[in-house]
Amino acid sequence: MELNLEPCGKNRYRLRPSGDMRAEVLVFLSPSLRQQFDETEALKQLADAATLEGVVSPVIGMPDIHTGFGLPIGGVMATDAGSGVVSAGAVGMDINCGVRLLRTRLEAAALSESRLEKLLAAIEKRVPAGVGRASLFREFREADLEAVCTGGAAYFIRKGYGLPGDEGAIEAGGALPGASLKAVSREARERSDQLATIGGGNHFIEIGRVEKVFWPEGAGIMGLEEGKVTVLIHTGSRGFGHQICTDYSDRMARAAAKYSLRLPSKGLAAAPISSTEGRDYLAAMACAANFAFANRQLITFLVREAFEEVLKLPLEEMGLELVYDVAHNIAKFEEHGGRELLVHRKGATRALPVGHPEVPARYRGIGQPAIIPGSMGTASYVVVGTDRIAETFHSVNHGAGRVMSRKKARTSLSVEELRASMEGVLLRAKKLRSLLDEAPLAYKDIDEVVGTLVDAGLTRPVVRLKPLAVIKGEGDEA
Incomplete structure (x- = not known):
């Protein structure tokens, strides 16, 4: 199998089908990111995905691409809904790892360091x-x-843990259809006690501010004003989703021979969508996705409560309203080019364009907000897809993407370097050394990554957010 990328347009590189590949691979990289790109394994993982039954061209690598389990992080793979397969590894371990953005009417300049410390503690x-x-x-x-x-x-939300507008500002209304707890193992159910927790890895709660507005009209519709406080909540389905992915990766690998499937790796274990294993996985995945939506909803409720306690202001005055909540690791049935496809997004964010019927009415004239968090010491972005976003099955990158493996970051970076990179940002963690693998230096330049799709004509930036204070958990759950 040849792994030679060739340029095929602005910030676009193609890997032509060879060997057992049924589809081409398309990777989005700026000239700078292309020069840095040495992810041979990640590229091979995309090529492997292109060999699966019913795969639809192209298999896509986002600018934040890096090696993962099966499909790389920053990978998008679509399969035909009738003849294709579903792969648990192409969705990922942390099913519906995602992020939501809250806006406020609070001026960031009025939040002293002492106030921020109290908010983090609360x-x-x-x-x-x-x-x-x-x-x-x-x-x-x-x-x-x-x-x-x-x-x-x-x-x-209906039990009182939310505001009336929350439900309409969550991807899929905060609940995928087709969930069935019967498809979930006892081991996974036993790991379902982690609602209202963020976990470890790259998960966080961040208090920040709108640093720059690129598109005033779009920002106005989203209620985002320069200088105002924002809150980002980044987490997923925790141990519950992790166990479901583990269970079904094993089950799909065992069932491959039954369906005469040649699997390129265990990480891309797959089963026909119409098979018992495929249907069961989708039902279990929906359970984990909905658990994650519920998790972020409960954290939102508790964050609002903490702001009320510390600032002594009513919610009506502060705001803390939900702008949007997007999923990063998920598979969804969607129509593209007149065909029904199952789109696997692993470390990728859906960004529906203007007028799409699934975009909430309030955003239909500008497109669905796509929230792209950076590393804990760098900027984050809100973007929307342009009319060219169909090129990526309506997908954009989900973050900055790693430039160092966790192991390399832990062994090559120092606590002093971490402190220097976090200058001006309050960080709550028990042991700074335990967060070396999450240091900003371990990630790509978020401005370069976001700019790659902007320059390619696929996205339009709305605002850039700057962190003020961050809560991180110890341990690797990314």
């Missing part, structure tokens, strides 16, 4: 961070799992 008092941490609240640890898995965020 949030930490409510939301545990770190691998394996369970919810602090019994009603969340012992929630009706079936109701959570079928109702998602809406289940808790």
